[in-house]
Amino acid sequence: MKKGIIWIALCSLIVVSMVLASCGSTKTTSTTTTTTSAVVTTTSSTTAPTSTTSSAVVTTAATTTSTGNWWDSLGTPQYGGTMTIQTSLDPVSFDPYGGALVDQIYDGYMEGLTMSNWTINPSTQAYQIDFWDNDQTAGNLLQSWEFTTPGTLVLHVRQGVYWQNIAPSFGREFVASDIVYDYDRDFGLGDGFATPGPYFATDGNWLNLTSVTATDNFTVVMQWKTTNMEFIYETLEAPGTEQTIYDPDAVVAYGNLNNWHNAIGTGPFILTDFVDSISATLVKNPNYWNYDERYPQNKLPYINQIDVLVISNQATALAALRTNKITAMDGVAATDAANMLKTNPNILQVPVPIGNCNTIDPRNDKAPYNNIQVREALQMAIDLPTIAQTYYGGEAESWPQTLTSSFMTGWGFPYSQWPASLQAQYAYNPTQAKQLLASAGYPNGFNTDIVVNAAQDMGLVEIVQSYFSSIGVNMSIQVMQNASFNAFVMTNHQDDALAMRQPAANSLGLTYNPIRQLTKFYTGASSNDAMVNDPTFNAFDTQALAATTTSQVQSIITAANQYVAEQHFVISLLQPYVYGLCQPWLIGFNDQYGSINGTAGPLTLFEYGARYWINSSLEPGT
Numbered sequence: 001m002k003k004g005i006i007w008i009a010l011c012s013l014i015v016v017s018m019v020l021a022s023c024g025s026t027k028t029t030s031t032t033t034t035t036t037s038a039v040v041t042t043t044s045s046t047t048a049p050t051s052t053t054s055s056a057v058v059t060t061a062a063t064t065t066s067t068g069n070w071w072d073s074l075g076t077p078q079y080g081g082t083m084t085i086q087t088s089l090d091p092v093s094f095d096p097y098g099g100a101l102v103d104q105i106y107d108g109y110m111e112g113l114t115m116s117n118w119t120i121n122p123s124t125q126a127y128q129i130d131f132w133d134n135d136q137t138a139g140n141l142l143q144s145w146e147f148t149t150p151g152t153l154v155l156h157v158r159q160g161v162y163w164q165n166i167a168p169s170f171g172r173e174f175v176a177s178d179i180v181y182d183y184d185r186d187f188g189l190g191d192g193f194a195t196p197g198p199y200f201a202t203d204g205n206w207l208n209l210t211s212v213t214a215t216d217n218f219t220v221v222m223q224w225k226t227t228n229m230e231f232i233y234e235t236l237e238a239p240g241t242e243q244t245i246y247d248p249d250a251v252v253a254y255g256n257l258n259n260w261h262n263a264i265g266t267g268p269f270i271l272t273d274f275v276d277s278i279s280a281t282l283v284k285n286p287n288y289w290n291y292d293e294r295y296p297q298n299k300l301p302y303i304n305q306i307d308v309l310v311i312s313n314q315a316t317a318l319a320a321l322r323t324n325k326i327t328a329m330d331g332v333a334a335t336d337a338a339n340m341l342k343t344n345p346n347i348l349q350v351p352v353p354i355g356n357c358n359t360i361d362p363r364n365d366k367a368p369y370n371n372i373q374v375r376e377a378l379q380m381a382i383d384l385p386t387i388a389q390t391y392y393g394g395e396a397e398s399w400p401q402t403l404t405s406s407f408m409t410g411w412g413f414p415y416s417q418w419p420a421s422l423q424a425q426y427a428y429n430p431t432q433a434k435q436l437l438a439s440a441g442y443p444n445g446f447n448t449d450i451v452v453n454a455a456q457d458m459g460l461v462e463i464v465q466s467y468f469s470s471i472g473v474n475m476s477i478q479v480m481q482n483a484s485f486n487a488f489v490m491t492n493h494q495d496d497a498l499a500m501r502q503p504a505a506n507s508l509g510l511t512y513n514p515i516r517q518l519t520k521f522y523t524g525a526s527s528n529d530a531m532v533n534d535p536t537f538n539a540f541d542t543q544a545l546a547a548t549t550t551s552q553v554q555s556i557i558t559a560a561n562q563y564v565a566e567q568h569f570v571i572s573l574l575q576p577y578v579y580g581l582c583q584p585w586l587i588g589f590n591d592q593y594g595s596i597n598g599t600a601g602p603l604t605l606f607e608y609g610a611r612y613w614i615n616s617s618l619e620p621g622t
Contacts (some may be wrong), residue, residue, distance in 0.1 A: 095256050096199040114237055144157060162174060169250070190212075231545065245265070283304065303614060320346065356510045357400075378433070403518075437471065456503060495532060522537070
């Protein structure tokens, strides 16, 4: 159902080389397709393997030289070993109902309804971004799904899935009523729950879900207010606890899942220990139900144990990785990755673009920024390719972005596809910028100010300040700490000129669900920091919500992308990369979902942890 396409040619080549050097993981083979009839049917199916394995090292039926699969060069999967990862957050709860979970822990023992298709070649589908197209999503706890009528989504539950063999479920089979209880509790739809849980109470998308019913042990029917299939997919499949199913028996028995001892799922690992502010231990679930989609004879998981260390300091975590105490981590800045390459050239590196493009947000409702010529002039005053090469050392996307990231194939609007006249508006041209200012009534430029979140890259801000000065725009800088900035700019809109949010929280180049992105400039939306009030743009959101097919939504998003670029609502800067790093003996790591909902890292397991494996011949001391 969805997670996210990305990666342009350069990044694809880099990622593929990393994949072929050290990665290997997959997914149940189920795909979804879309039709345009009034009654839309979407189906995905998989036949669960029935074979088992007994040897410590299992190969596929065919050798790597005869199958011709892209993952053959990864070698033969091995069982055993321990993977150690880091989290900067200390869990305060283990109950998805209240949120505040730590991905690196709960993803090991709980599972989602769907997952990304691990048989897809990373050269055509990058694994680092959370948004995937429908036809690149596979069933996990679901065998298949279909729209029987618009707004009626039928989920076919996979048979042969079992809860972990611990109290209170003791390994019973996973059934449709388990899904119903989860959604009833989270969204206040039944089973004694009348209001949504605290994690979901403010999520407007889910207000469109009106009922979830089990018609038999392996069929769930969801009724939605909307008939927009793409909207439903995006809502249901956003990574996180929305589709992660917990054990209803445990909730009934204990009242909630706040205590880690009550953390039970169907997942490949069992949470056996947790020490507050120190660590968590996940051990292999001996009764796990699933098999490796790339190697269908191989029962999962491969790794025996995952240790999660609570390390809040990034420098400390990097030191632990450098000394082999951590197996993998992500969200690493390009400068830190470069230093790691010098000291530990054997550690593999995967580039990941942050979840959006840095931007400067002018108040579109106030002079001089209510004049499009002024906004266009500021854009033309900045030399993006030079900044990318000199300031970021080539570790950034060199071209401007529009609303949805150009990394999202089929959903973005890459610079290479822009009309030449539009490209010219974003090319470095200070002479033309001055002419635009003169035409707008500012022949000598003007004085202005910018409010900057303290988490922002001040070096980048000062570079922009210099570029603006060259065309007569003298910009003073006011830095605010995060809480003050959020109140001043995002809540109360007290800024009167320019603003710059923290990295990975800006207005362009977004890499998550496309329909949601249309709220960035929607009149009155909380995310509309630039205070845009444009009926044409508002209409894109209305049209997208009224659409009934994915192809219709894609066409609307493409038109919205071009319109945003033409109107210069905000100033597009750069989309730098962060890195995922892993030891060479961890096979399968490709920093999957290295950018979640627009932010970089931390390392998440989701379905991936079960499919990683350790090459013991490369591991020190073995």
